[in-house]
Amino acid sequence: xxxxxDVAQYLPMLLRMSLINIALLGSLIAVGFTVxxxxxxxxxxGRRAASAAAGTYAxxxxxxxxxxxxxxxxxxxxxxxxxxxxxxAATLALGLCSSAYQSQIFRGAIQAxxxxxxxxxxxxxxxxxxAVISIILPxxxxxxxxxxxxxxxxxxxxxxxxxxxxxxxVVRATKIINDTRYDLTMPALIVTALLFLVMxxxxxxxxxxxxxxFGIPGLQMPGRTRTTDMGR
Amino acid sequence: MTFRWDWxxxxxxxxxxxVEITAVCVAIGIVLGTLLAAGRVYGRRWLxxxxxxxxxxxxxxxxxxxxxxxYFGLPSIGVTLSAFxxxxxxxxxxxxxxxxEYLRGALQAVGSGQLQAARSVGMPLRxxxxxxxxxxxxxxxxxxxxxxxxxxxxxSSIVFTITLYDLMGMGKxxxxxxxxxxxxxxxxxxxxxxxxxxxxxxxxxLERRTRLPGLGSDVEAPAKYRLWTPLxxxxxxxx
Amino acid sequence: MNPLLRVEDLHKRYGKEKVIRGVSFSLxxxxxxxxIGPSGTGKSTLLRCINQLTxxxxxxxxxxxxxxxxxxxxxxxVRAQIGFVFQNFNLFTHLTALGNVRIGPIKVKGxxxxxxxxxxxxxxxRVGLADKADAFPAELSGxxxxxxxxxxxxxxxxxxxxxxxxxxxxxxxxxGEVLQVMIKLAQEGMTMLVxxxxxxxxxxxxxxxxxxxxxxxxxxxxxxxxFTCPSQPRTAEFLHKITELYxxxxx
Numbered sequence: 001x002x003x004x005x006d007v008a009q010y011l012p013m014l015l016r017m018s019l020i021n022i023a024l025l026g027s028l029i030a031v032g033f034t035v036x037x038x039x040x041x042x043x044x045x046g047r048r049a050a051s052a053a054a055g056t057y058a059x060x061x062x063x064x065x066x067x068x069x070x071x072x073x074x075x076x077x078x079x080x081x082x083x084x085x086x087x088x089a090a091t092l093a094l095g096l097c098s099s100a101y102q103s104q105i106f107r108g109a110i111q112a113x114x115x116x117x118x119x120x121x122x123x124x125x126x127x128x129x130x131a132v133i134s135i136i137l138p139x140x141x142x143x144x145x146x147x148x149x150x151x152x153x154x155x156x157x158x159x160x161x162x163x164x165x166x167x168x169x170v171v172r173a174t175k176i177i178n179d180t181r182y183d184l185t186m187p188a189l190i191v192t193a194l195l196f197l198v199m200x201x202x203x204x205x206x207x208x209x210x211x212x213x214f215g216i217p218g219l220q221m222p223g224r225t226r227t228t229d230m231g232r
Numbered sequence: 233m234t235f236r237w238d239w240x241x242x243x244x245x246x247x248x249x250x251v252e253i254t255a256v257c258v259a260i261g262i263v264l265g266t267l268l269a270a271g272r273v274y275g276r277r278w279l280x281x282x283x284x285x286x287x288x289x290x291x292x293x294x295x296x297x298x299x300x301x302x303y304f305g306l307p308s309i310g311v312t313l314s315a316f317x318x319x320x321x322x323x324x325x326x327x328x329x330x331x332x333e334y335l336r337g338a339l340q341a342v343g344s345g346q347l348q349a350a351r352s353v354g355m356p357l358r359x360x361x362x363x364x365x366x367x368x369x370x371x372x373x374x375x376x377x378x379x380x381x382x383x384x385x386x387x388s389s390i391v392f393t394i395t396l397y398d399l400m401g402m403g404k405x406x407x408x409x410x411x412x413x414x415x416x417x418x419x420x421x422x423x424x425x426x427x428x429x430x431x432x433x434x435x436x437x438l439e440r441r442t443r444l445p446g447l448g449s450d451v452e453a454p455a456k457y458r459l460w461t462p463l464x465x466x467x468x469x470x471x
Numbered sequence: 472m473n474p475l476l477r478v479e480d481l482h483k484r485y486g487k488e489k490v491i492r493g494v495s496f497s498l499x500x501x502x503x504x505x506x507i508g509p510s511g512t513g514k515s516t517l518l519r520c521i522n523q524l525t526x527x528x529x530x531x532x533x534x535x536x537x538x539x540x541x542x543x544x545x546x547x548x549v550r551a552q553i554g555f556v557f558q559n560f561n562l563f564t565h566l567t568a569l570g571n572v573r574i575g576p577i578k579v580k581g582x583x584x585x586x587x588x589x590x591x592x593x594x595x596x597r598v599g600l601a602d603k604a605d606a607f608p609a610e611l612s613g614x615x616x617x618x619x620x621x622x623x624x625x626x627x628x629x630x631x632x633x634x635x636x637x638x639x640x641x642x643x644x645x646x647g648e649v650l651q652v653m654i655k656l657a658q659e660g661m662t663m664l665v666x667x668x669x670x671x672x673x674x675x676x677x678x679x680x681x682x683x684x685x686x687x688x689x690x691x692x693x694x695x696x697x698f699t700c701p702s703q704p705r706t707a708e709f710l711h712k713i714t715e716l717y718x719x720x721x722x
Binding site: 122 | 550561565
């Protein structure tokens, strides 16, 4: 099959480009995780106004499509004299969108922890911040692993959205193939799809391992923990 | 920052297309998703496997790639569809996979007891599933389904990449004219927020209206969906 | 000489219900006092008002010279000197027994890890659980968990330990091991305020028993006196019921 052989030629390029997706994945998750944790903590422990603000932030960034955010983060800064690379715009846009989802996952986990934990921490003389950092969050993160791995799967696929702000990633590569070797469009797209299938499954497997390694015996989210949902 | 009033009618046009596409793809999703779910739960081994593969593929691969496969890939092997049809098809196939999973959970949550009771009065399988299990399952799946609807509304924005002038596409067209991306897309964001807000309230209402006493929504919605009640917030996630 | 703990005219209400209606008493260094009474009479709330896990509506509490209830008092400082043992243990589920016991000294007192570990192992040995140092709470029985939580309180070298129904959540056969530890502590001179139904324990170890009902102290006197000739009829009634229910547990 000629087509198959030709596509094999493009395979290295596709693989290389998907590394960009992976790089974007890493950076956007870093943003999403830190901001998400912050928002969750503020939403649960902050004062009325701060908590409401955190909740509103989370709602907004989950209600507005990521694509809109991508455009805003890419095209708005130049208006204020700041040039933003597609990679940075995508990191921020997708990262903040993810932070909104992650914050809700963490919030659920924090709230699932019995109030006795906080009381015990406080009764030892720990201040609130210290108690949250040393006692609550370590448990919350462990509880959050199943929900978080759902988010992880979504976000792996969302990296392709960076295509719309011109990032040189794998979908762009398939478009290039479409423009130069029309007949290879379908195989290239199928290969790309399969690449993602591998990535999402690998991610899930890895996170499953993390859950096994770090999970605390006896510590589980109420209700279903291991979801059959492979992740969005 | 300059905002122009004449954006509004154009964006409204785009919004209309967004709603159309969302409606069509969700409709496809319901029908196909129900079939897939039924296949997964009640079908024979080969059917379960087939449905499983379908679901695995459409949930494990990016939506953008799926859209490109339909819009760019199919023509290259001889099947050419219009932009709208491609969009509706790709999105429909995608949402069907997610809906199938939610419905599957709901079907399993209804409990085999119900099915057994129906069979034991002599109902054939198909009828038992249709008149006893499904009505309950649909109520259980409602929160996750509502969530999916909102997700599709947001992800429909992806169709602008295949030259459809939905809310997103129209926004891009307007913004490109005078390079007013910031202003236009702030307005576009507000449009989406408003629609999501309204839709959320309507879905809340629907859920309240169709609630059955004793029928909890204990479906296997992933952890983040649990945050969906009581104040409905767009849960769910990306594709 | 100042009493170690002084509670003055404490009041607390939840909504319309007045849970504590003017409670005052004091505790000298080395004393063990047990608070008994029907459920819902504010006994647990009383303990929580002392270390401010619950803020009282009115009234003052002193730990030696420091007024705990004063707005300017650093409550974390105070709490580090008061141990609290919960009814449902509240061990930190993500830490081992050792981790639970040493986290207080490390994070609150700023102790170095090795020093804290050494201290923690000593306290675990004191409650008889040195061999379970690496177990997680979920791997321990209720009685063991409670003993770890006592060790956790002890590791902070507190001036006073508050026990909030420490054995109420335990299976009967596990109660004994916890009471043993508590008796030992009392005999070693620890100042303890215990809310409990365990009459045997109260009788053998308490310096004074406080009977609370409907938010007030009905009677407080030595166990000997209280069990033989209580002055209030209500006290006699309650004691009769409870010794019937829980049996005489002579430890």
